[in-house]
Amino acid sequence: MPKFLIQATYTSEGTKGLLKEGASGRRAAVDQVVSGLGGKVEAMYFAFGQDDLVMIIDFPDPVSMAAVSLTVKASGALHTRATPLLTVDEIDEASRRQVTFRAPGS
Known part of the structure; x- marks a missing residue:
């Protein structure tokens, strides 16, 4: 199942x-949304600094x-970034694929 790194700022x-509802209330809401689409929350952490929330989520697609x-x-409640995460094996597979590419100006 594809994994995604989610970084969010409230x-x-x-x-x-x-x-108002606390961190456990937000975790329950996230779990409901993710599981409703066949996914799973692997990790969820609150933070301070540039990001308020960091998660790793598995989705079927x-x-x-x-x-x-x-x-x-x-919703306007969050600004988010989703980054696809790849395993070591997936990158190894990608590195073995032949890609024909011409750089600009070459």
């Missing part, structure tokens, strides 16, 4: 919601991740 409205991303961003 807006002021999102932070008010977090303060990238379209599921995109659906969640669009819905969350439309």
